[in-house]
Each structure stands twice: as structure tokens, then as C-alpha cells.
Amino acid sequence: MRAYLHSVPEPILTINGVTKDYPAVRAVNDLSLAINRGEAHGLIGENGAGKSTLMKMLSGLERPTAGSITFEGQPLELRSAADAMKRGIAMIHQELNLIGELSVADNIFLGRERTTLGLVDRGSAETAALKLLNQLGSNISPRTRVNRLSIADQQLVEIAKALSCEARLLIMDEPTAVLSERETNALFRVVNQLRLHRGVTIIYISHILPEVRRLCDRITVLRDGQYVKTVEPREVDDADLARLMVGRDLGELFPQRAAHLPDTVLEVRNFFVDGWVRGAGFELHRGEILGLAGLVGSGRTEFAEAIAGVRRRRSGSVSIIGEPADIRRPADAIAHRLAYVSEDRKLRGLHLDLSITENTTLANLRAYGFPLLKAAARRASAQEHARRLGTRCATVQQRVSSLSGGNQQKVALAKWLDTKPNVLILDEPTRGVDIGAKQEIYGLIHQLAAEGRSIVMISSEMPELIGLCHRILVMRNGRIVGALPGERATEADIMHLAAGLRENRVA
Amino acid sequence: MIQDKPNTPSAPRFHWSDVFETWGGLIALVIMAAVCSLLPATRDSFLNPENILNIINQKAFLGIVAIGMTFVIISGGIDLSVGSMIAFVGGLAVVLMKKIIDSSGTEWLGVLAACAIAPLAGMVLGWITGLIVSKGRVAPFIATLCGLAAYRSAVLVLMDGGGESAFGVSSFEAISSTNNGIPLLNWTDATGREIALHLTWPIIVFISIAVLGQVLLSHTRFGRYVVAVGSNETAARYSAINVDRVRLITYTLIGLCTGIAAVLLASRLSGIDSSNTGILLELDAIAAVVIGGTRLSGGRGRIWGTVIGVLILGMIDNVLILASVSTHWQGLVTAGVILLAVLLQRSRSE
Ligand SMILES: Nc1ncnc2c1ncn2[C@@H]1O[C@H](COP(=O)(O)OP(=O)(O)OP(=O)(O)O)[C@@H](O)[C@H]1O
Ligand SMILES: [Mg+2]
Numbered sequence: 001m002r003a004y005l006h007s008v009p010e011p012i013l014t015i016n017g018v019t020k021d022y023p024a025v026r027a028v029n030d031l032s033l034a035i036n037r038g039e040a041h042g043l044i045g046e047n048g049a050g051k052s053t054l055m056k057m058l059s060g061l062e063r064p065t066a067g068s069i070t071f072e073g074q075p076l077e078l079r080s081a082a083d084a085m086k087r088g089i090a091m092i093h094q095e096l097n098l099i100g101e102l103s104v105a106d107n108i109f110l111g112r113e114r115t116t117l118g119l120v121d122r123g124s125a126e127t128a129a130l131k132l133l134n135q136l137g138s139n140i141s142p143r144t145r146v147n148r149l150s151i152a153d154q155q156l157v158e159i160a161k162a163l164s165c166e167a168r169l170l171i172m173d174e175p176t177a178v179l180s181e182r183e184t185n186a187l188f189r190v191v192n193q194l195r196l197h198r199g200v201t202i203i204y205i206s207h208i209l210p211e212v213r214r215l216c217d218r219i220t221v222l223r224d225g226q227y228v229k230t231v232e233p234r235e236v237d238d239a240d241l242a243r244l245m246v247g248r249d250l251g252e253l254f255p256q257r258a259a260h261l262p263d264t265v266l267e268v269r270n271f272f273v274d275g276w277v278r279g280a281g282f283e284l285h286r287g288e289i290l291g292l293a294g295l296v297g298s299g300r301t302e303f304a305e306a307i308a309g310v311r312r313r314r315s316g317s318v319s320i321i322g323e324p325a326d327i328r329r330p331a332d333a334i335a336h337r338l339a340y341v342s343e344d345r346k347l348r349g350l351h352l353d354l355s356i357t358e359n360t361t362l363a364n365l366r367a368y369g370f371p372l373l374k375a376a377a378r379r380a381s382a383q384e385h386a387r388r389l390g391t392r393c394a395t396v397q398q399r400v401s402s403l404s405g406g407n408q409q410k411v412a413l414a415k416w417l418d419t420k421p422n423v424l425i426l427d428e429p430t431r432g433v434d435i436g437a438k439q440e441i442y443g444l445i446h447q448l449a450a451e452g453r454s455i456v457m458i459s460s461e462m463p464e465l466i467g468l469c470h471r472i473l474v475m476r477n478g479r480i481v482g483a484l485p486g487e488r489a490t491e492a493d494i495m496h497l498a499a500g501l502r503e504n505r506v507a
Numbered sequence: 508m509i510q511d512k513p514n515t516p517s518a519p520r521f522h523w524s525d526v527f528e529t530w531g532g533l534i535a536l537v538i539m540a541a542v543c544s545l546l547p548a549t550r551d552s553f554l555n556p557e558n559i560l561n562i563i564n565q566k567a568f569l570g571i572v573a574i575g576m577t578f579v580i581i582s583g584g585i586d587l588s589v590g591s592m593i594a595f596v597g598g599l600a601v602v603l604m605k606k607i608i609d610s611s612g613t614e615w616l617g618v619l620a621a622c623a624i625a626p627l628a629g630m631v632l633g634w635i636t637g638l639i640v641s642k643g644r645v646a647p648f649i650a651t652l653c654g655l656a657a658y659r660s661a662v663l664v665l666m667d668g669g670g671e672s673a674f675g676v677s678s679f680e681a682i683s684s685t686n687n688g689i690p691l692l693n694w695t696d697a698t699g700r701e702i703a704l705h706l707t708w709p710i711i712v713f714i715s716i717a718v719l720g721q722v723l724l725s726h727t728r729f730g731r732y733v734v735a736v737g738s739n740e741t742a743a744r745y746s747a748i749n750v751d752r753v754r755l756i757t758y759t760l761i762g763l764c765t766g767i768a769a770v771l772l773a774s775r776l777s778g779i780d781s782s783n784t785g786i787l788l789e790l791d792a793i794a795a796v797v798i799g800g801t802r803l804s805g806g807r808g809r810i811w812g813t814v815i816g817v818l819i820l821g822m823i824d825n826v827l828i829l830a831s832v833s834t835h836w837q838g839l840v841t842a843g844v845i846l847l848a849v850l851l852q853r854s855r856s857e
Contacts, residue, residue, distance in 0.1 A: 023522065310745055330747035340745075348745045351738045353806055362735055363746040365728040372726045415746070 009036040012201050013058070013076075013169060018067030020053050020225075022402065024394035027053040029225040030067070035169075040195060040202040042216035042233075044209065046245055046434040047406025048392040050225040051205050052094055055171045058203075059091035060084035071169070082111065090167035094174045094205075094405050094432070095346050096154050100147030105129040107146055108161045132160040135193075137186030151178045151344060152296045159187060163194070170194065171203045174405070176211060177432050180296040180460060181495075188215055207406070207434050208461075209238045221245055246436040253439055254467035255446040257487060260287035264322070265454045266338070266423050268307055271316030276302035278478035281316070284423065284454045289445060291469035291486065292458045293494045299478040300458045301343055304425045308333045308340030320423070334363065339421035341413055343428040343458070349412040352401040356393060357382040359400055359411050364419045385414035390440050406433040413441070417448075424448065425456045430464060442468055462491045474498050524853070531851035532799050532815040535844070539822055548830040557694050558825065560704055564685065566821035567709035568593075568775075570814065571768040572788060573795040574720045575761030577813045580796050581724070582757045583737040583805030584640065584647040588654025589765045590788035592632055595658040597769035598779040600625040601671045604679065618679045621773070626766035632658070633762020637755035655789065662781045672778035683709050683775035709771045716764065721810040733757060737805030794841070795820055798848040819844060 011034040020028040028050040035041050043051050056062040058069065060078030069076040071087060078084050084091070098107050105126045106113075114121045114128075129142035138156045146154060155178050162170060172191075176184045192215075194200040206212050212219055213233040221228040221244040228244055242250050266284040271277050276299040284290055294300050305311035307318060309327040318325045325336045333340065342348040350359055360382040361368060368378050382396040389410040393403060400411055409432055416424065426445070430438045445468060449455055459465050465472050469486040474497035482497040495501075527534065544554040552558060572589050579586045604621035608614055632654070639650045673679050681687050688705035695701050724730035732753045735743040744750050773779050797803055798819055799812025823840050 023525070329749075330745060331749065334747050342745055347739075348741050351735055351742050351806075353738050354734065358731065358734075362731065362743075362748075365731060370728070372722070373728060373731070375726070 009039070011035060012037040012072060014070040015054075016068045016070070018054070018057065018064045018069060020050070020057060020062060021065045024398065024402075027225055028057075028064075031222070031225070031227050033220060033227060033230075035201060035203060036218075037201055038195060038199050039217040040191065040204055040215055042212040042219035043203055043205045043222065044207070044212055044219060044241060044245055045222035045228075046392075047410075047432075047437055048404035049222040049245070049434075051222055052173055052404065053225075054222070055091060055173055055203065055205065058084070058169070059089055059171060061091075085112075085165050085167070088166075088168035089171070090162040090165050090169070091171040092158050092162045092173060092175050094177075096151070096158060098146045098154055098157060101145065103143050103145055104133075104140055104149075104157050104160075105142035107157055108132065108142075108164050110161070112165065128164070129160065132163055133157075135163070135190055136160060137183070137189075150297055152180060152183060155179060156183065159190075163190070167200065169201045169203070171205075173205045174207065174432055175204075176206060176208065178296070183296070184211070191215065207432060207438075209241050209435065213238070213241075223247055242435045245434065250436060250439055253435075253442065254464075255443050257470075258287075258446070258450055260285050260289075260449065260454075260470055261452070262286075265320065267319045269317045269319075271303060271306055272314040273299070273302050273306045273311060273478075274314055276478055277306060277313075280475065280478065280480050282473055282480060284456060286454055287449045287452050288471070289449050289455045289457060289469045289486075291465035291472035292456060292475060293460075293462065293465055293472055293498060294475035295498050296460065298475045298498065300475050301427055303475070303478075304340055304427055304456070304458060305342075308338060308425060310340065310342075334419050337420065337422040338425070339363075339416040339419050339423070340425045341416045341427060341429060343431065345408055345412045349415075350400050350408060352408075353399055355399055356386065356391070356396040356403075356411055360385055360396075360414045360418055363415055367418075381418060382414070385417060386410075389414055389444065390437060406437055409433050410437065410441075421453065423454050423456070425458070427458045428460065429457065430459070430461065438464070462494050465489075465494070466491070476500055527851045528800070528853070532812050532819070532848055535798075535848050535851060536815050536819055536822070539819065539826075539844075543822065543826050543829075546830070549826055552697070552829045553826065555694075556692065556704055557696060557702070558829075560691075560706075560710070562818065562821040562825045563710050563713070564707050565824070566817050567707075567713040568768040568772045569788065569791050569795065569820070570713045570817040571716050571764050571771075572761070573792040573813050573817055574716050574810060575764030576792040577720065577796050577799070577801055577808055577810055578724070578733055578757045579647075579761050580793070580801055580803060581737045581805055581808040582733045582754060583740065584754065584757060585651065585793070586636070586654075586758065586761050587648065587651040587789045588632075588636065588658060589761065589792060590785040590790075591655050591658035591662070592629060592762070592765050593769045593772060593785040593788060594779055594781060595662040595665070596625045596628040596632070596766050597773040597784065598662045598665055598671060598781060599628055600770060601673050601773050601779050602665060604673065604676065605671065608676065614676060614678055618676065621679065622682075622770050625769040625773075626763055629762040629764070629766025629769065630759050631762070633765070634755065634759045636762070637758030640758065641751035641754040662779070666779070666781040668781060670778055670780035673773060674777045679774055680777055681774075683707065683771050709775070712767065712771065716767070717810055717814050724808075724810055729753070729756065734806060734808075738807070791820060794845055798845055800848075800852045816848075819848070 013035040015031060015033045018028055018031050045051050057064050060081045060083045108129045109125050114125050126142040133140055136156055136159060140153050159175055191202055195202060204216055216233060218230055218232055220230045263286050264283050265286045269281040271280045280303050292300050302311060306313040309329045309332050318327055320336050327333050327336060357379050361378045368374050379396055386393060386396055391407050391410040400408055413429060430441055445455055466489050472484045472486055472489050473480050474482040474494055476498055484493055543549045576586060600621035603624055604617040607620050608617035636650055636654055639645050640647050685707055688707040688711060691704045691706055693701055694704050732748050735748055736750050736753050740750055795816035796813050798816035801808030801812060823844060827837055
């Protein structure tokens, strides 16, 4: 599917020496790049490399400090996202930007409502929305309120919204980070259709390198806001791309597996959560890394939230080191040295308009003095975590909203590490994180386990479960349907269990 | 230095809007003060210790309430009931004081009871509001709108529509007297009279509460939780913060502040008038908080900003009187200053 529409590549978009300065950093630095009409162009780089910033300038959300952009032969000077849409440029943002109280159809046509006689025409909007969603292989009803949808479904609505305005340039900033394999495949089909039948040009940002290589005709690598190189997928492999991104050889992605101790640290029995979990449980040993696999919507997050006391459970018991632990509220979990790092960092994980220090120490303020908090100690601790996780920031007093997506994820992780948990439940900890940082996070998880902490890791990326975990539990429809030994599991094994093609009931 | 990989070096760029975002209120205050000290109409009467102390003294009641309001607003709430509440708890205190003095004949006992009952009653009422908002899940605007109506009605009932005077209870009147407090200096006023200027009790209490408030907000766990709840309630809940309790405490706190202000106000006015005392106080308090740079939707704010806001409001009143401008202009000038202060402090990132 890598056929160019035009025999001679003709640039649709030319970026000329563009620079973008934020108060403390230069996010994009004198960058030039040409995108050809009808191609799918991949954009990769570490967290904070400036990918989103560059795209925001193409979609009217930011204006360049210096440099110029030409689109379809005309200079591109945008004041708003609406301007960009008028020029035929649509962007799917890294963070969801939907209005929770409105319906799916209303969100898709927000700002471009279809009207008859001045009144919003719900019916035709819903029909059109349904058609778009069907193209994406989704069966969401256009009338559902968006805040009732799972994150994956919300992402699909976001994609449908971008498709709906018939853009000639479609920018996708990590659209698949929250999608399952099936949804990703559906998305790729749509993207290829758009390119081949409608000649739409695609710019595609992702940290999942195989995906980029599969979809794109050319791939451009950015580092520290600068252009590094443009390559064709068939001349490079993932390791080459990683090297270009990080600027050095990464070596092994996963740390050497180490054995864990036999004693049980956490025992979860017979959990029921209304609508999500139907009798799930497991045992976790000291120093063990336990994977929790399953399709999006299989109840993994809800199960984890119930264990950590942020979600109400109907029944179920927890014991920690043999003692029953009655965890009903998040504070109980902290008291039992159990921490849950949520998957949705923007809504649940972080206070975006507070500083890194503030966020890092928030769940553990008790440790920083009473009645007065020790500001220096908090700052030092935030700095220590930032150093250990490799968070890229100018200072720890910076607001979290000014960090790139992947670096925000590291702050969310730091916040819970600061509570010094014995049991750590990580929900998609590497979502949106670049490959170098992923390696660092794997190393960190491994190190935490080696220190005798126990880890439950929820992930939709099967290779990382296989590469890191001692044991992998597979969840389907609110039940644990199988347990696989980490070193011998294959993606096919996990998929079979997750999709219900084979059953291997345990516990 | 956290950045281990050499990023493109670039010095943080200077922006005027960053300066205004932080210091806008103070800049506005200084400009206003400068203008008032130069304007022919107010040149002689404005910038002198007597007048300045007078401004602060006049607005100390408002200031104390506004500091409570700052906490409520930062946590994402609002309290419209403080104007009625100050009349009600103040009225309660004065009525009780008179009763005790009449029955026991000991003045100090009555005064002591009044000083205790108003803050206590304020706290209880605030705590109830807090319960309605946090456990009852009623929007703060609605819950406190009910308070605004209910407390006013309650004080009207209590005093049968009239007032209760504390006139003649000299030790009560002395609390807010300008001749009491910490002596500062001797001052010869325009008529040639020599008077001893005091840091009055309302001023002392206002300053103390402001300092305590600032410490509470920036340097204690509770203060940080208030900010966290206002900034993102869901994330706060996931961070094991007891959101309901934080809310409850902020409303209890503003009730306490209102109760304290009520004693000082009742002393200064020598009584409470059930239909007039405290009218529109809630709007002045909210205005002061907003002028001070606190975000009305919560999550960001500062106590010292509120103090500046209070001073700005006080200065507007004062200057108009000094310049003998009709009080009818007051609303227009205030509106202009509020808008200006808020425009100056708009955050560049929003
Ligand atoms: N609003 C802002 N204010 C200040 N700095 C910002 C702002 N937005 C982004 N930055 C900084 O600009 C740099 C580039 O950020 P950008 O979001 O473009 O990275 P990215 O390549 O998209 O990373 P990721 O893969 O993590 O999404 C980062 O250092 C980030 O901290
Ligand atoms: Mg990004």
C-alpha cells in the first residue's frame, strides 16, 4: 500500500526554518521539512522532541516564533483551529478534546453544526456520525453522551470528528495509544482508504515504531526540536529508528529477568464490581512482576481501581502479607503501601496546572512535615524522581501542562513512587512514552521488583508484558481466564485467551 | 540540572504579561496611590498616615471575610451568604450580650460571651453549608444563595425588622475604637489637632489572619489540598485526598472569619441593623479576591493578592470621598478597576 498517487512527488506542505519558543524552552528549532501530496508521513522522536508543537503550528493552535509554512502553494498563517479546518487541515490531538456532556454526534460536528432553518438538525448529524463510526468499525451510538464512553471509544469519536471535515491534510498525534489491536487495524484501513481514494495526506505521530513503519511511506525523525533525518521504512529497522531518535545505541530493551521470592504479599479474592468485574482474584509474590493482559473493556482498569479503593466494589477481599486489609478509600491503600497509577493522566492522574513538585509530592504530603511543609524537601524529592525517571523539564517548579505527553506520564509515575509503595499497580505505564524512556521505565520496574516490591502491570502492549513479567494473567469479561508464565508466553497465547478462543481457568 | 541531554540552549524569554500576571494587583495599587497623591483634589488629604490607617481600618472587616473567601474560591467553591451571615451572627452576639448584661449586671461577662458566640456561630453555619455542599452535593452557588436569604430573614426575625444597639456598652465599643490598639505615632491633622494614631484591633486582626491564611495556604497540607481540589477534583480524589473534608473545612473557615469580622463590625457600628448591615458584602469580598489574582474557577490563588484587592477597594471609596465626588459614581469606578485588574492579570497560557 505504499504506492504514491503521483509519480513525481509534489510537496503539499513545506516547512521553512520554523522555530517555536516557549518561556523556558525552544520546542522547535529552525526546522525545515517537506511533505508530499498523498503520502503518509511518520513523525517520530523522543518525548519533548517537539512533534506535537510542530503539529500545533500546522493546525492553528500555536504560531511560529520564526520561519514560514507553505500549504498548497499558499503561505499558511493560521489564527485558530477553525482557520486550519477552512484550509483543509484537521488534527487529532494527543490528549482528548471532547465535551463530555455532549452526545457523540454533537461532538463530531461541534462548531460545524448542520442546520435547517437555523435549527440544529440532529437527525442528519446522527446519520452522518453513524456512517463515520461504521467506517471505523465501531458500533458506538451517536446519541451516547461522550463521558459514558471508554477512553478508546472517545479516541474513535475524536478520529471520526477529524474525518468528518473532509480534510486534505490529516494530522494524527498518537491516535492509537489507547486503541486495541482490532480498533487500530480498523483505523489503518480507514487511513489507507483516505489516502488512496481521496488523496488525503497524512502526518502520523506515534511511539509504536512497528506501527509507523507499517503505515507510512516516509518517516522523519526529530530530536531536541531539530530535524535529524527522513528515511523510508524499508531501509531501516526499529533499532535504527530508535538510534536516530535517541542519538545513541539503546541495547536490550528489557532488563535481564530475575527470580522473585516465594512469599505472598497481596492476595485478592473474588472481586465483583458492578458492570465490570465478575469474580476476579490473584496472588502476588514479593518481588514479582505480574502482567494483566486483556482487550480494552475487559475490566482490567476497573478491577485495579477497585483494589486501590477508588472504585466501589460489590464484594471481594484483599489481604496484604497475610493480614486482611480493608481498602475502601484511596487513603486506605496508601496506608497499606499500595499504589495505583491511573491510565488517564489528564483527568485522573495529574493536576495539569500545578507544578511538577506539587504533583510529585501530593499523595504523600504527610511525609513533608507538620504543621508546616518543608518546601526544600519537597523540591529535592521532585528533583530526585525527575532525575531517576529522566523527566525532561527546565525546573521542577514548571507547570505540568507545559511538559510533553510522555514526560507528564513520568510525573504521574513519580507521584506514586513517592508514597514508597510495597505493591504498585501500574495501568498502561508506558502509554505515549518514547522508546528510550520505555527502556528506562522497564529498568525502573525491574529495579523496584529487585528491591522487594511487587508490581502488577496492566498493559495492552503484549511485547512488554512478555519481556518483563514473571507471570501474565489474561482477563476477559471481568474474569481472569488464564495465567501464562512470562518467559514462555507468546502474543498468540495471550490473544487467544483474551478473545475467548481458548479457556484456561485459574483461581 | 535535570536535563541530562543537552537541549537547545535558550534563555527564558521575558514577557511583560508574566510580570503582570503575578504583580498586576500590586502594580495597580501603586499606580492608584501615585495618582491619588498627585491629583490636586486629593493631594493633601490622601497620602498621610491618618488617612492610610483609616482606609485599612474601614476595610478590615471586609478583608477578614475576603481571606476566608479566598480559600473557598481556590477550592472551586463560592460563598454568597457572608453578607447575611455577618448580620445574623453579629446580631446574635449583640442580643445575647444585652441579655446577659441585663440579667447579670456584669458587663465583661456579656462582652466575652459576644466575642465567643459570633465566631462559634459562624463556624457552625459554615460547617453546615460545607456539609450541604460536600455530602449533599448541592452546587455551592445554590447552597449559599439559600444561606443569603435564610440568614437575612433570621436576623430580621430576631430583631423584628429593627436593630439592636450596643450603644453604651463601653468595653464592647472599645474593641474597634480608633483610640485603641497599638499606639503608632502622634499626628497633627489638617485642623491642627494633635491625635494619637493607633494600629486598631480590626487592623491587627486583619493582618494576623492574612499572615495565618498565607501560611495555611502555601505551607500546610490542608492548603495544598485546597489548591489540588480546585484544580482537578478527580485527580485529587485519586491522590487519596478527602475532597469532602477539604470542602467542609473551607466553608467552616469562611464562617469563622465572618464570625470574627461580625464582632469587630458590631463594635464599630455599636450594634447591628437587621436590614442594612452586611448588604452586598459577599460581592465586595468576591471582588477583592478576584482583583487579587485568584482564579474564580478555582485551582489558583493567593492571600496577599486578596489583601491588595481589599486595599484597592478601600482606596476607591476613600478617594471619591476625599475628592467630594458623588457616591453615585462609586459603582462605575469600582467596575472599571476590577476589569482593569483582571485584564492585567490574565495568564498568557490561558
Ligand atoms: N505550553 C507550553 N509551555 C511551555 N513549554 C511547552 C509547552 N508545550 C510544550 N512545551 C515544551 O516544548 C517541548 C516540546 O513538547 P512537545 O509536546 O512538542 O513534545 P512531543 O515531541 O510531542 O513529545 P511527546 O512524545 O511526549 O508527546 C517540551 O520540552 C515541552 O516541555
Ligand atoms: Mg506530543
